[in-house]
Each structure stands twice: as C-alpha cells, then as structure tokens.
Amino acid sequence: MGTTLLKIEGLTKAYPGVVANDGVGFEVGRGEVHALLGENGAGKSTLVKMIYGLVKPDSGTMTFNGAPYTPAEPRAARLSGVAMVFQHFSLFEALNVAENVALGMENPPPLRDLARRIREISAAYGLPLDPERLVGDLSAGERQRVEIIRCLLQDPKLLIMDEPTSVLTPQEVDILFHTLRKLSSEGTAILYISHKLEEIRSLCDGATILRGGKVVGSCVPREKTARELAEMMVGGEFTTTDRSGRALGATIFEVKALSLPSMSQFGPSLREVSLSLRAGEVLGIGGVAGNGQEELLATLSGEVPSAPGTVKLHGQDISDLGPNDRRRLGLQGAPEERLGHAAVPNMSLTDNALLTGTVRRPLTRKGFLDMTAARLFAEEIIQAFDVRTPGPHVAARALSGGNLQKFVIGREVLQAPEVLIVNQPTWGVDAAAAAAIRQALLDLAAKGAAVIVISQDLDELMEIADRFCALNEGRLSDPRPTEGLTIDEIGLMLGGAHGMAEAAQ
Amino acid sequence: MIRLVKRPVPSKAWSWATPLIAVLATMIAGGILFAALGKNPVEAIRVIFWDPLFGPNAGYFRGQLLVKAAPLILIASGLAVGFRAGIWNIGAEGQYIIGAICGAALALAVYPTESAWLFPAMVILGALGGFLWGLIPALLKVIFGTNEILVSLMLVYVAQNLLAYMAFGPLKNPEGYGFPGSRNLQQYASAHNPELIMGTGAHWGVVAALIAVIGAYILMHRHIAGFRIRVAGEAPRAARFAGVVPARLVVFCLGLSGALAGLAGLFEVSGPSGQITDSFNAGYGFTAIIVAFLGRLHPIGILLAGLLMALTYIGGDMAQLMLSLPSAAIQVFQGMLLFFLLGFDLLTNYRVRIGRARA
Numbered sequence: 001m002g003t004t005l006l007k008i009e010g011l012t013k014a015y016p017g018v019v020a021n022d023g024v025g026f027e028v029g030r031g032e033v034h035a036l037l038g039e040n041g042a043g044k045s046t047l048v049k050m051i052y053g054l055v056k057p058d059s060g061t062m063t064f065n066g067a068p069y070t071p072a073e074p075r076a077a078r079l080s081g082v083a084m085v086f087q088h089f090s091l092f093e094a095l096n097v098a099e100n101v102a103l104g105m106e107n108p109p110p111l112r113d114l115a116r117r118i119r120e121i122s123a124a125y126g127l128p129l130d131p132e133r134l135v136g137d138l139s140a141g142e143r144q145r146v147e148i149i150r151c152l153l154q155d156p157k158l159l160i161m162d163e164p165t166s167v168l169t170p171q172e173v174d175i176l177f178h179t180l181r182k183l184s185s186e187g188t189a190i191l192y193i194s195h196k197l198e199e200i201r202s203l204c205d206g207a208t209i210l211r212g213g214k215v216v217g218s219c220v221p222r223e224k225t226a227r228e229l230a231e232m233m234v235g236g237e238f239t240t241t242d243r244s245g246r247a248l249g250a251t252i253f254e255v256k257a258l259s260l261p262s263m264s265q266f267g268p269s270l271r272e273v274s275l276s277l278r279a280g281e282v283l284g285i286g287g288v289a290g291n292g293q294e295e296l297l298a299t300l301s302g303e304v305p306s307a308p309g310t311v312k313l314h315g316q317d318i319s320d321l322g323p324n325d326r327r328r329l330g331l332q333g334a335p336e337e338r339l340g341h342a343a344v345p346n347m348s349l350t351d352n353a354l355l356t357g358t359v360r361r362p363l364t365r366k367g368f369l370d371m372t373a374a375r376l377f378a379e380e381i382i383q384a385f386d387v388r389t390p391g392p393h394v395a396a397r398a399l400s401g402g403n404l405q406k407f408v409i410g411r412e413v414l415q416a417p418e419v420l421i422v423n424q425p426t427w428g429v430d431a432a433a434a435a436a437i438r439q440a441l442l443d444l445a446a447k448g449a450a451v452i453v454i455s456q457d458l459d460e461l462m463e464i465a466d467r468f469c470a471l472n473e474g475r476l477s478d479p480r481p482t483e484g485l486t487i488d489e490i491g492l493m494l495g496g497a498h499g500m501a502e503a504a505q
Numbered sequence: 506m507i508r509l510v511k512r513p514v515p516s517k518a519w520s521w522a523t524p525l526i527a528v529l530a531t532m533i534a535g536g537i538l539f540a541a542l543g544k545n546p547v548e549a550i551r552v553i554f555w556d557p558l559f560g561p562n563a564g565y566f567r568g569q570l571l572v573k574a575a576p577l578i579l580i581a582s583g584l585a586v587g588f589r590a591g592i593w594n595i596g597a598e599g600q601y602i603i604g605a606i607c608g609a610a611l612a613l614a615v616y617p618t619e620s621a622w623l624f625p626a627m628v629i630l631g632a633l634g635g636f637l638w639g640l641i642p643a644l645l646k647v648i649f650g651t652n653e654i655l656v657s658l659m660l661v662y663v664a665q666n667l668l669a670y671m672a673f674g675p676l677k678n679p680e681g682y683g684f685p686g687s688r689n690l691q692q693y694a695s696a697h698n699p700e701l702i703m704g705t706g707a708h709w710g711v712v713a714a715l716i717a718v719i720g721a722y723i724l725m726h727r728h729i730a731g732f733r734i735r736v737a738g739e740a741p742r743a744a745r746f747a748g749v750v751p752a753r754l755v756v757f758c759l760g761l762s763g764a765l766a767g768l769a770g771l772f773e774v775s776g777p778s779g780q781i782t783d784s785f786n787a788g789y790g791f792t793a794i795i796v797a798f799l800g801r802l803h804p805i806g807i808l809l810a811g812l813l814m815a816l817t818y819i820g821g822d823m824a825q826l827m828l829s830l831p832s833a834a835i836q837v838f839q840g841m842l843l844f845f846l847l848g849f850d851l852l853t854n855y856r857v858r859i860g861r862a863r864a
Contacts, residue, residue, distance in 0.1 A: 016510065303745045324748035333746075341742040347735075354732060355747045364729050 005030045005189045006051070006069075006158055011060035013046055019213050020046040023060070026208040026215060028158065033180060033190045035200045035221060037233055038210035039430040041400065044193050047210070048160050051191070052084045053077035065157065075106075083151035084160040089143050093136030100135055101150050121152050125179045140167035140288050141175075148179070159183065160191045165199060166456060167288050170491035177203055195233070195431070196459075197226040211235050234431050241438050241463055245446045248466075249279030253331070253419045253450050258310040260299055268292045268474040270299065275469065275476060277419065277450040282441065283479065284465025285454040287494055289424070292474040293454050294336060297423045300452070301333030302326040313419065327359040330418030334408050336427065336454075338401065342408045345397035349389065352396050353378040353411055360415040377414075385410035386436065402433035409437050413444050420444060421452040426460060438464050458490055470494045509855040519853045524799060524806070527845040528813070534845070535838045544828050552827055553820030553838075566823075568706030570815050572777050575710040576601070576769035578811035580793035582717040583765030585802040586725065587758035591738040594759050596642065596657030597766040598790025599664035600635035604767020605774035606671055607634030609781050612696035613676055613687055623695040627771060628709075635767015636760050638664065643759035647752040653759065661790070669783040676781050691779040698776035710772030714811075717765055722804040734758070766790055792818075795843045817842070 006028040013021045021043045028034045036044045049055040051062065053071030062069040064080055071077035074084075091100050098115045102108035109117075115131040122129045127145045135143060144164060151159055161180075165173045180190055180203065194200055200207060201221045209217045209232050217232050224232075253276065260270040270292050277283055287293065298304045300311065302323040311319045313329050323333075335341040343352045354374045358364050363374045378392035385406040389399055396404055405425065412420055425441065426434035442464055445451045454471070455461055461468055467479040470493035477493045532554070536546030557566040580597045587594050594600075608631035612623060642656035676687040690696045698708050725731035737744035737754055745751065769789060778785055796814050800806030821835035 301746065302748075322748050322750065323746060327748075335742075335746060337742070340740045341746055344736055344740045344743045346739050351732070351736075354729075355736065355743060358729055367729050368727050369729060369732060 003030050004028070004063075005032075005065060006191075007063040008051075009061050009063075011047070011050060011062070012058050013050060013055060014058055021050070021057070022213040024210070024213070024215055025060075026218065028189050028191060028206075030157075030189055031184050031187045032206060033184050033192055033204045035204040035207035036191060036193045036210065037195065037197075037200065037207050037229065039195065039233055039432075040402065040428055041430065042210040042233075043213040044210055045162065046213075048084065048162065048191065048193060051077070051158075052082060052160060078154055078156075081155075081157035082160065083154055083156035083158070085144065085147045085151055085162065085164060087162040087164075087166065089147055091135045091143055091146060094134070096132055096134050097129060097138075097146050098131040100146055101131075101153065104150050105153070117153065118149055121149050125152065125182055126175060127179055128175075140290055141169065141172035144168070144176075148176075152183075156188060158189045158191060160193075162193045163195075164192075165194065165196060169288060169494040170458070170487050173199070197221075197229045198459075200229070201226060209233055230431060241435060241442060243442055243464065246280045246442075248281055249448060251276050251278050252314055253277040254312040254315075255300070256310055256312070258299060258306050260295055260304065260306060262474075263295055263298070263304070267295065270295050271474045273471075273474075273476045275452075275479065277452065279418075279448045279450055280445050281467070282445050282451045282453060282465045284461030284468045284482065285452060285471050285476070286458055286461050286468060286490065287454075287456070287471035289336075289456055291471050293423055293471060295474070296471065296476075297333055297335055297421060297454065300421050301331070301335070323356075324359050327356065327415075327417075330360075332356070332412040332415060332417035332420050334412050334420070334422040334425065336423040338404050338408055339397060343396040343404060346395055348378075348395055349382070349387075349392040349399075349407060350375045350378045352407070353381060353392070355411075357411060357415060360417075381407055381410040381414055384414060385440065402429040405429050406433055406437060409440060413440050416447075417444075417449055419450045419452070421454070423454040424456065425453060426455070426457065434460075458487070468493075508858045509851070510858050512854055512856055516853055520801060523849040523852060524801065524810070524846060526849050527799075527842060530845040530849070531838065531842045534841055538834060538837060538841075539830065542830065542834060544830060549824055549828055549830065552824045553817060556823060557816055557819045564704070566819050568700075568704055569819050570812065571706040571711050572708070573815035573818050574811040575708070575714040576773055576789045577793050577796045577814055578714040578808055579710065579717050579769040579772075580762070580766045580790060581796040581800065581807045581811060582714070582721040582804060583762030584793055585797040585800070585804070585807055586721060586731075586734060587762050588797055589725065589738045589802050590734040590754055590758050591741065592755055592758040593654045594639065594642070594657050594762045595654050595794065596639070596660045596664075596790070597762060597793055598786055598788065599657070599661035600638045600763040600766035601770035601773075601790045602661075602664040602668045602786050603638040603770070604631040604635035604764075605770030605785060606668065606676070606781060607631055607767070608771035609687060609690065609696075609774045610671075610676060612690055612693060612775070616688065616693060616696075619695045621695070624698070624775070627696060627775060628768065631767045631771025632764040633767070635770065636764040638767070639759040639761075639763020640756065643756045646755050646759075653755070657759070665786065668781070668785060672781050672783040672785070678780075685783060687781040689779045690775045696775055698772050700776075708772060708776045710769065710776060713768055713772060718804045718808050721807075725804065766793075792839075795839070798843060799846055814839070814842075 004027050009025045011021055011024040024047055038044050046055060050057050053074045053076055069080060071080065098111050098118060101118060102111060102114055108114060118131040127148060129142060129145045129149060164176060168176060184190060192204055204221050207219055207221045208215055221229065255273060255275045258270060258273040262269040268291055299306045302321055306319045308319050309317055313331055318326055318329060339345045354363055357377055361377055363370055363377060375392050382389060382392060387403050387407045389403060409425060425437050441451050441453060453461060453465060462482055465482050468482045468485060469479040470477045472495040532550050536550055539549040540546045584594055584597055608627035611627050611630050638660060641660060642653040645651040645656050646653045672685050678686060678688045701707050733744060733747060733749045736747055737749050774781060792814060796807060796810045800810035817839055824830045825832055825835060
C-alpha cells in the first residue's frame with residue numbers, strides 16, 4: 001500500500017435541478033479496499049460513473065497512477081486499468097459463460113483458450129465457475145462471478161464494485177470477500193460501494209462517506225461501530241424499530257402445497273410451498289431474488305390463480321379469486337417493482353391511490369370515480385407516511401424510490417388489511433425511509449394483522465420478523481423462530497453457496 | 506447541439522398545444538408541397554381549410570361536414586378506448602363494412618314491409634355485425650395469442666371481398682337492370698336514415714356520434730372501468746395487480762370498437778350512401794385511426810379532430826376539383842397531419858435543450 005493510486009480533487013457534477021457531486025475529493029491507495037458509503041441519492045453512483053468514464057465531470061481533477069486521468073468512455077478507463085462490476089448484470093441468459101465473457105472483449109481469443117483462462121482465474125481466486133454453463137441457469141452469485149472474471153481478465157489496477165453483496169447468500173459473500181482480499185494483497189485496489197455497514201467494517205481499509213453529493217467524512221471503518229457509521233451516513237440520530245405490543249392470535253392465513261409453473265424461461269417454478277400465519281405475526285421470507293419471490297407474491301395477491309385448496313384465508317379457499325376479491329376479504333399485497341407494477345409511473349398519486357384502494361375504501365360510487373375522495377386518500381397517505389412530494393397531483397415516476405415505496409406501503413397499510421404481503425419493501429430505499437417502512441409493518445402487525453415480508457435483506461428480516469424461512473429455487477424451507485438464529489444457519493437455509501460442487505471438481 | 510431531456514411529469518399544456526402546432530406545421534409543409542406542384546400554396550390552404558366553412562358555397566359544404574365527421578367520430582371514439590388499453594384494432598374499416606351489410610341485409614330481406622321497428626332493428630344488427638367481426642381478432646388473440654393488429658387488418662380485406670360478393674350477388678337490386686349494388690334504402694322509408702334537420706347534414710349517425718363521445722368520456726374519465734383500461738395501457742402489470750383480467754379487456758375493447766364501427770357503417774348505408782355497392786367503404790375506418798390520435802385519444806379531442814379531418818376531406822375534394830391537385834397530394838397532406846402530431850408529441854414528455862452535450 002502506501003502510495004496513492006487514485007486521487008480525486010474537487011469533482012463536481014450537476015444535473016438539472018440537482019448537484020449530484022459537489023467538490024468531492026478522496027484518495028485510494030494501491031491495494032487498498034476503500035468503501036464509498038452513503039444513502040441512496042448521496043452521489044455514490046455518479047461518482048463511480050465518472051471514474052469509469054460513463055459520465056463526464058463538470059469540473060475537478062482525477063489523477064490515476066501518477067498521471068492526469070480523464071477517461072472519455074469506459075473503454076479508455078479499462079485501458080488505464082479501471083474495471084467495474086455493476087449492480088445490474090449485463091449478461092445474455094441464452095449464451096454460456098465463455099461466450100458472455102468474449103462478447104465484452106475487444107479482441108476475444110478463441111473460445112477454447114478463453115474457457116481455459118476462465119478456469120485458471122476461477123481457480124486462482126477461488127471463484128467457482130464453469131465456462132460451459134448457460135448463464136440462464138446460473139444463480140445471481142454465479143452471474144456476479146462472470147462479471148468479476150470478465151474484469152479480472154483485464155488485469156485491473158482498480159476494481160469498482162457497486163453493491164455487490166445485495167444478491168448473495170452469506171456463504172457467497174464469504175467467497176467474494178476471500179477473492180477481494182486476495183486481489184487486494186496482490187496490489188489491486190478495490191472501490192467498494194455498499195450500505196451494509198458490517199460488511200464494510202470487516203472488509204474495508206478506509207471509507208469515504210458521502211451525503212447530499214458532498215464528502216462529509218472519512219474514517220477507518222474497523223475503528224467505528226456500525227451505528228456510528230450509520231449516523232455519519234444519515235447525519236443524525238438513528239432510531240431503532242419498536243417490536244413491542246404484539247400478541248399472536250389465531251391462524252388466519254394458510255398456504256398448502258402451492259405449486260406454480262415458471263412464468264418466464266429462466267424463472268423458477270414454485271414447488272409445494274406451504275406456510276401458515278397467525279394474526280399479529282410477521283413472517284420473513286429470505287432468499288436471493290429470482291428464486292420465486294415474484295411468483296410467490298403474484299399467486300398470493302391473486303394475480304395468478306392457483307390450484308383449488310392451496311390458499312386459504314380465515315379457512316375460506318381463495319385460490320381462484322382475483323386480486324380485488326382478495327382485497328375485499330382483507331388480503332393486500334405490495335409487489336417489488338414499484339414503477340409499473342405497484343404503481344403506474346405516468347399517473348398521478350391520486351390515480352395511484354385508486355389503483356388498489358377502491359375495494360376497501362369508498363373511492364367509487366356505483367362504479368363511478370369519486371376523485372375528491374381519491375385525492376383525500378392520497379393526501380392521507382402522503383401525510384401519514386411522510387411522502388416527500390409537492391402534492392397528490394404529481395406523477396408517480398417523479399418521486400424518488402424511497403418516497404414512492406412509502407406511498408405504496410402506506411396505500412396498503414392504511415386500508416387496514418388483515419394479511420399484508422410485501423416483496424422487497426425497502427429495496428433501494430434510504431435508511432430513514434426504510435426504518436419508517438419497517439416500523440409501519442410492525443405497527444400493522446401490532447394491530448392484529450398478519451404480515452409476510454419477502455426480502456433479500458437478511459438484517460431487515462432479523463429485525464422485524466418473528467419467524468424466518470428461506471425461498472430457494474421455488475422451494476420454501478420450514479420456518480424457524482428468528483430469535484437465536486445465526487447468520488450461518490440462515491445461509492444454509494438459503495441453499496448455501498451455489499456452485500461449490502463444481503469448484504471441487 | 507439539440508438534446509432531449511425527459512420531463513418529470515408529462516406537460517399538460519403541451520399535450521393540448523401539440524395538435525394545434527401539428528395543424529400549423531401541416532399547413533406549412535403542405536403549402537411547400539403544393540408550391541412544388543406549381544400551385545399557389547396560400548390559395549390551396551384557403552380552399553382546403555377556409556372555403557368549405559366560409560366560402561361561396563359554404564351552405565352546402567357545412568352539411569357535408571357533419572356527414573363526413575359523424576362516422577369518423579363514432580369509429581374513433583371506440584378505437585380510442587382500445588388504444589388507451591394498448592389494444593390495437595386496425596380493422597375498423599372491415600367492421601364498418603360488416604355492420605353496413607348486416608343492417609342493410611335485414612332491410613332488403615323484409616322489403617317492402619313498412620314498420621317503425623325496422624330501423625331500430627337495423628341499428629342493432631349493424632352494431633352486432635361490427636361487434637362479431639371485432640370479436641374474431643379478440644378471440645384469436647385470447648385463445649391462440651395472435652396479434653390483433655395483423656388479424657384485424659387482414660379481416661378488412663375479407664370484409665371487402667364479402668362486400669363485393671354481396672353487391673354483385675345476394676343483395677343485388679333485382680330491379681337494377683343488372684347494375685351492381687343493392688336497392689337504394691333512401692327510397693325505403695322504414696329503412697331510411699334521413700337528415701333530421703334540413704341543411705345541417707345531421708342524421709341519426711350524428712346523434713350516435715355525440716352519444717358515443719359523451720359515453721366514452723364518462724367511461725374513460727368518470728368510471729372505474731375506464732380507469733382500469735387506462736392503467737392497462739400505461740402499465741399492464743399494474744393493471745393485473747389492480748384486478749384487470751387481460752382476456753376480458755381484449756374482448757371488451759375489440760368488441761366495443763367493432764360495434765361502434767358497425768353502427769357507423771349502418772348509418773352510412775341507410776343514409777348518405779343509401780346502398781350496398783362494392784365501393785361502399787370510403788376509408789373511414791382507417792382515417793378514424795388518425796382522428797383518434799389527433800384527438801389525443803380523448804373523447805372531446807376526437808370530436809374536434811373528427812370535424813377537422815372531415816374538413817380536410819371536403820376541402821381536399823374541392824382542391825382536387827378547383828385547383829386540379831392530384832388526389833395523392835391530398836392524401837400526403839392528410840398523412841402529414843398524423844406525422845407531425847406524433848412528432849410534436851415528443852414535446853409532451855421531453856424538453857428540448859439547446860446547448861453543448863455533457864453526458
């Protein structure tokens with residue numbers, strides 16, 4: 001370490017109406033694992049996009065490896081030795097691993113040579129991966145390894161990783177960290193973006209904290225507690241969620257041997273999913289996205305009907321009822337995708353309040369819309385859930401992810417459901433909003449509702465759920481009480497690390 | 506350099522201004538086209554847009570305006586409901602033909618019985634014919650997943666051939682001295698769709714068009730069903746989440762637009778046209794697609810757009826007659842209107858920024 005690899009001074013980038021980065025400066029040493037910490041919208045993504053040549057800064061300088069560094073495009077950045085693994089993978093599911101890697105190269109070698117190199121690197125860095133396999137059959141963790149190996153083939157000096165662990169099981173996180181530490185020991189610097197504080201404490205040598213586009217501090221993460229880091233990120237006191245005041249009642253919701261064929265080519269099918277839920281209870285369903293979460297929500301909310309007798313509410317078979325009939329009986333849902341599924345992007349918040357609100361709220365009269373009532377309902381949601389927006393006339397797409405999510409959750413919670421099913425309730429939501437959403441779910445359970453939270457965020461599930469089960473390749477594990485459950489046990493429930501068998505070969 | 510920046514919220518002002526800008530741009534570009542053909546552009550535009558309303562023979566043409574506008578508005582009102590839901594009925598022309606054949610066939614079958622029930626029964630049969638013809642692409646889509654755009658369009662050509670067969674065969678006027686075409690319903694009192702107020706051109710089809718506009722407005726903007734239709738067009742997954750059953754929506758939209766197109770055909774064959782001939786259809790079903798978009802898929806907009814489109818039809822005919830402009834030039838002119846409308850539509854969702862690009 002010691003010498004500086006990347007030095008950034010006074011980097012500024014403004015978009016219409018918002019300064020994404022305002023005079024940002026920090027340094028990354030050779031072989032250093034450096035964390036960029038900040039809430040959503042703090043400017044982390046814009047910053048790394050500038051380093052990777054995707055976005056041009058308005059002003060400021062970058063020095064890389066002792067020379068001025070102004071990448072005009074990602075190709076220039078790669079030539080200088082900067083590589084990046086994005087949060088969203090750019091892979092073709094119908095091609096195999098080697099073909100996908102070849103597609104991203106300027107002058108790909110023959111596939112057989114490439115496959116050999118992939119095997120070499122995969123063995124050297126402990127990243128189990130078979131170059132012959134179809135990407136469509138890979139787990140999220142394995143797909144990420146494809147992206148990492150793609151980067152490592154360029155022999156980078158700086159590797160940027162954007163939220164790499166959000167799609168991984170705990171065991172897969174261990175494998176990844178092992179690889180990153182090895183890279184670091186060989187002198188490759190890593191710029192690590194995350195909001196998972198414990199990970200940063202265990203992995204990173206240094207951290208720069210961003211808030212509102214400005215650097216608000218830097219620290220050695222190991223010397224701080226997670227709470228201190230969170231408070232630096234948020235810039236204030238951090239409230240902990242209150243789980244008290246809940247009493248479990250009778251079993252009100254039951255799912256028995258629910259199977260569903262997959263809805264897309266590489267999507268999983270649900271296999272014999274069973275669960276039961278008592279009034280006042282919060283059930284957490286963990287698992288890496290793409291293991292049937294969307295499918296599960298779709299069948300439980302009524303978008304996709306299931307076989308008779310598979311879904312029961314208060315003992316009544318509701319398997320063939322549509323979403324509105326289920327709402328009438330008190331079962332509400334909130335899908336993962338906010339724009340386009342839980343809300344209509346181009347419609348106003350008032351219209352979006354009508355989307356699911358007409359069944360349990362008097363927003364229509366004999367089928368005719370009562371726009372005043374709808375507007376009042378939207379205003380009530382905005383008020384009660386602190387949705388930051390000029391008013392209910394604003395289109396849903398104009399809201400930030402966190403605010404729209406608060407609106408969506410608020411819309412369902414304020415209809416006083418008896419069973420609420422939410423998928424990834426705090427995905428991409430800033431810490432303060434996420435805490436508010438979690439509290440709202442707990443408060444709802446305290447009033448006697450049964451809540452199912454499907455989430456990739458294990459910390460979140462440990463925080464609010466009474467029982468935990470894992471959804472893996474369309475199968476749901478038996479639930480376990482969250483109290484006393486260790487992260488290793490959870491990892492095993494989630495199916496451990498994918499692809500370890502091949503690595504052993 | 507010119508850049509486009511997406512607006513956070515679609516601009517209300519622009520969504521109403523773009524049709525007007527599109528009309529102006531059409532006049533300018535059309536003027537250039539007419540000038541290139543060696544005609545006086547100002548005169549051509551005046552003949553098309555001004556003379557039918559305020560020119561020397563305006564009295565006659567004003568009546569024509571409603572006659573031409575009514576089927577356009579009636580058909581476009583139905584199409585717009587489907588378009589809002591993302592269901593593309595391109596075959597209104599065929600549904601219009603079938604509606605006309607069904608209604609006329611009833612009248613011709615019972616000829617010369619006079620009865621007050623005949624005309625209402627024809628109206629119902631006309632709507633039913635269009636409805637069933639529209640149901641074909643709907644059911645094929647729901648059951649086999651076919652593309653409704655292709656199927657509905659292809660069914661236009663089937664309907665046209667059926668029309669020719671009817672005009673030369675079963676529906677041919679037995680007292681027509683061998684000429685193709687049916688009896689003239691204008692001379693059959695019980696089946697005639699007369700001008701209700703002399704000199705205005707207003708027949709029952711105009712009344713139906715007005716009812717359709719009001720009905721469509723109430724459906725789309727005041728009723729939960731219309732709300733769900735709009736959601737389905739904007740975000741299909743959100744619609745399913747809101748309880749919309751896609752198959753039912755397809756049947757409803759294609760059935761409704763088919764029924765309205767069938768009605769338009771019936772009012773035409775029993776009124777202004779009077780008889781089934783092999784050239785009975787005049788392209789209303791296709792022009793109505795333009796009208797629907799020109800009117801922003803909004804019932805009131807469609808009312809205005811239908812009148813404007815009818816005006817360019819009448820004015821276009823006059824320009825052909827008086828300035829001997831080729832009919833293709835008039836069609837290009839009408840096509841420009843849709844082209845500019847869709848082009849300027851960009852401004853509703855995007856802001857134009859002029860300046861150096863900074864990615």
